[in-house]
Amino acid sequence: xxxxxxxxxxxxxxxxxxxxxxxxxxxxxxxxxxxxxxxxxxxxxxxxxxxxxxxxxxxxxxxxxxxxxxxxxxxxxxxxxxxxxxxxxxxxxxxxxxxxxxxxxxxxxxxxxxxxxxxxxxxxxxxxxxxxxxxxxxxxxxxxxxxxxxxxxxxxxxxxxxxxxxxxxxxxxxxxxxxxxxxxxxxxxxxxxxxxxxxxxxxxxxxxxxxxxxxxxxxxxxxxxxxxxxxxxxxxxxxxxxxxxxxxxxxxxxxxxxxxxxxxxxxxxxxxxxxxxxxxxxxxxxxxxxxxxxxxxxxxxxxxxxxxxxxxxxxxxxxxxx
Amino acid sequence: xxxxxxxxxxxxxxxxxxxxxxxxxxxxxxxxxxxxxxxxxxxxxxxxxxxxxxxxxxxxxxxxxxxxxxxxxxxxxxxxxxxxxxxxxxxxxxxxxxxxxxxxxxxxxxxxxxxxxxxxxxxxxxxxxxxxxxxxxxxxxxxxxxxxxxxxxxxxxxxxxxxxxxxxxxxxxxxxxxxxxxxxxxxxxxxxxxxxxxxxxxxxxxxxxxxxxxxxxxxxxxxxxxxxxxxxxxxxxxxxxxxxxxxxxxxxxxxxxxxxxxxxxxxxxxxxxxxxxxxxxxxxxxxxxxxxxxxxxxxxxxxxxxxxxxxxxxxxxxxxxxxxxxxxxxxxxxxxxxxxxxxxxxxxxxxxxxxxxxxxxxxxxxxxxxxxxxxxx
Numbered sequence: 001x002x003x004x005x006x007x008x009x010x011x012x013x014x015x016x017x018x019x020x021x022x023x024x025x026x027x028x029x030x031x032x033x034x035x036x037x038x039x040x041x042x043x044x045x046x047x048x049x050x051x052x053x054x055x056x057x058x059x060x061x062x063x064x065x066x067x068x069x070x071x072x073x074x075x076x077x078x079x080x081x082x083x084x085x086x087x088x089x090x091x092x093x094x095x096x097x098x099x100x101x102x103x104x105x106x107x108x109x110x111x112x113x114x115x116x117x118x119x120x121x122x123x124x125x126x127x128x129x130x131x132x133x134x135x136x137x138x139x140x141x142x143x144x145x146x147x148x149x150x151x152x153x154x155x156x157x158x159x160x161x162x163x164x165x166x167x168x169x170x171x172x173x174x175x176x177x178x179x180x181x182x183x184x185x186x187x188x189x190x191x192x193x194x195x196x197x198x199x200x201x202x203x204x205x206x207x208x209x210x211x212x213x214x215x216x217x218x219x220x221x222x223x224x225x226x227x228x229x230x231x232x233x234x235x236x237x238x239x240x241x242x243x244x245x246x247x248x249x250x251x252x253x254x255x256x257x258x259x260x261x262x263x264x265x266x267x268x269x270x271x272x273x274x275x276x277x278x279x280x281x282x283x284x285x286x287x288x289x290x291x292x293x294x295x296x297x298x299x300x301x302x303x304x305x306x307x308x309x310x311x312x313x314x315x316x317x318x319x320x321x322x
Numbered sequence: 323x324x325x326x327x328x329x330x331x332x333x334x335x336x337x338x339x340x341x342x343x344x345x346x347x348x349x350x351x352x353x354x355x356x357x358x359x360x361x362x363x364x365x366x367x368x369x370x371x372x373x374x375x376x377x378x379x380x381x382x383x384x385x386x387x388x389x390x391x392x393x394x395x396x397x398x399x400x401x402x403x404x405x406x407x408x409x410x411x412x413x414x415x416x417x418x419x420x421x422x423x424x425x426x427x428x429x430x431x432x433x434x435x436x437x438x439x440x441x442x443x444x445x446x447x448x449x450x451x452x453x454x455x456x457x458x459x460x461x462x463x464x465x466x467x468x469x470x471x472x473x474x475x476x477x478x479x480x481x482x483x484x485x486x487x488x489x490x491x492x493x494x495x496x497x498x499x500x501x502x503x504x505x506x507x508x509x510x511x512x513x514x515x516x517x518x519x520x521x522x523x524x525x526x527x528x529x530x531x532x533x534x535x536x537x538x539x540x541x542x543x544x545x546x547x548x549x550x551x552x553x554x555x556x557x558x559x560x561x562x563x564x565x566x567x568x569x570x571x572x573x574x575x576x577x578x579x580x581x582x583x584x585x586x587x588x589x590x591x592x593x594x595x596x597x598x599x600x601x602x603x604x605x606x607x608x609x610x611x612x613x614x615x616x617x618x619x620x621x622x623x624x625x626x627x628x629x630x631x632x633x634x635x636x637x638x639x640x641x642x643x644x645x646x647x648x649x650x651x652x653x654x655x656x657x658x659x660x661x662x663x664x665x666x667x668x669x670x671x672x673x674x675x676x677x678x679x680x681x682x683x684x685x686x687x688x689x690x691x692x693x694x695x696x697x698x699x
Contacts, residue, residue: 039672079676084683085682086679088423088487089635089679092631092675093672093675093676094672096628096632097669097672097673099668100666102665103664103669104371104372104669106665107375107664222491222492222495225492228487228488229488232485232488276503276506276508279499279502283495283500290492293478293489294482294484
């Protein structure tokens with residue numbers, strides 16, 4: 001086990017969570033909770049993979065995957081923004097629908113075998129920086145670099161631009177935003193759609209770059225839900241989301257890698273694939289999400305940080321605020 | 323409350339436009355009619371999708387009806403499938419009534435199945451203990467394990483304000499791995515993904531067991547778990563409808579602020595409701611291992627705990643409605659096993675839930691076509 005390779009793989013696996021979490025941050029910042037991330041990721045995963053299998057073009061697959069996630073998210077948008085249905089229930093149905101649809105569309109795909117994947121790149125010079133260079137910049141999927149760029153871009157967009165200010169206003173004080181001439185409905189639609197695009201991208205990254213293939217709903221395996229949890233931990237900040245995503249990505253990857261070797265540090269490896277202890281190892285990310293949420297909630301209470309004030313609440317023009 | 327007008331089709335060039343206004347009162351018949359309409363609509367949408375992916379929707383649906391309700395024998399199998407759904411559906415309906423999103427019935431079900439199995443496999447009770455002792459011990463262990471699993475998110479929510487949706491979901495994955503550890507590891511029978519079969523004393527009695535004296539019951543797989551489900555539904559219905567506790571639960575669900583002003587201890591209610599919810603789901607797990615499978619095995623649940631969410635919603639959180647909805651979804655699960663593509667049942671579930679929440683709009687809002695000039699009245 002080369003630690004550099006393991007860390008590099010952890011970064012790649014974390015980028016999946018990163019895309020999904022940043023997409024969800026955009027939607028929630030606008031005031032719309034979308035619990036359908038898992039379903040949108042599955043749709044992205046299956047749409048991207050099957051498009052690539054039939055056309056041989058992974059870029060087309062990526063585009064179709066993002067569109068699939070985006071379209072699914074618009075359904076959530078119509079139901080929660082226009083019709084003001086409960087965002088929790090609508091999001092849950094989105095996950096059911098996405099999971100079911102993905103399984104229907106993915107029927108027979110698991111035997112499709114290999115397909116062309118998104119390219120990997122090594123960034124010259126940066127890859128030779130001692131320590132972090134080989135981890136971050138050597139032979140990584142092109143999407144990993146997109147992820148690196150997305151974090152500062154999202155932060156800048158949310159905190160330093162006028163549209164970002166409107167975004168935060170719609171999530172905190174939609175009535176005031178409306179009074180200032182911001183079209184709250186249109187804005188919420190737009191950011192829910194962006195969340196869907198990014199969730200679709202996250203799903204496609206699994207099947208087209210990180211763990212190629214279609215393994216039914218196990219393909220995503222709860223990562224969409226972990227991303228939703230990360231958003232709370234990240235306190236709706238893209239930078240904190242990146243830290244969480246890479247941390248969990250590394251954990252997911254570590255769990256896979258540690259099952260390989262026959263012995264660790266000279267003693268028999270208790271986590272060898274097939275050993276009983278691997279089940280407890282597999283619990284690690286899920287338990288950690290809970291631990292992180294508990295710690296995060298304490299910190300949030302102490303520092304009086306919180307969710308966007310209007311998160312989960314439908315906005316009805318002309319009705320008194322909540 | 324003023325009548326909120328939504329900007330649907332607000333394009334001014336059209337001669338008529340769609341106006342959506344909040345209803346002050348909905349007629350009583352509207353709720354049930356829209357619910358049925360939603361299910362029908364969902365089946366139609368699903369049919370279109372099945373046809374689009376190359377399936378035959380008419381044959382699929384006929385197959386569901388025939389293989390779920392076609393004879394006494396299959397009807398009995400449908401009720402067997404409905405049994406865990408009634409109990410997990412009640413678990414969700416009770417929690418949802420208080421607006422506690424327990425998405426963890428699946429994990430609580432698995433823990434219940436594990437706890438009940440432990441009585442026989444650990445073994446807690448020695449081999450040869452009569453069924454009259456083993457069965458109640460298994461029920462108790464299953465319900466207790468489910469309740470304990472449910473209390474974790476309950477306490478975290480009540481004590482730290484941690485979002486219960488995420489914690490219950492995460493605990494589902496943990497519960498599955500926990501159960502798999504025992505099934506693949508200590509309790510594995512000869513390295514297979516299942517435990518040894520339980521002794522007869524640990525089996526819930528089935529109708530077919532009576533076929534000696536009543537030949538008509540021969541082959542009917544309905545077991546005592548169905549009675550657990552029906553009794554539990556009646557008890558939950560009664561408790562929610564009558565009595566102070568049920569009133570407080572409903573009040574917290576409808577208006578947490580009013581409940582707080584009324585001095586209701588919301589945190590305690592959260593933990594208690596989560597415990598009862600978990601116990602119901604755990605009992606479902608017990609009834610499944612003891613009444614159907616007679617052993618613990620991987621893939622013991624085809625997603626009962628998730629289907630339960632839709633059942634609770636379809637029943638509008640009414641415990642008696644849960645029974646009806648559970649039978650419908652029991653039929654879907656039973657017949658769905660042979661439908662291709664295999665994802666169809668879970669897709670139908672998702673579409674049903676979507677159609678349901680969309681249909682509620684018709685209950686809450688009046689949708690009319692209006693001419694722009696007069697719309698402002």
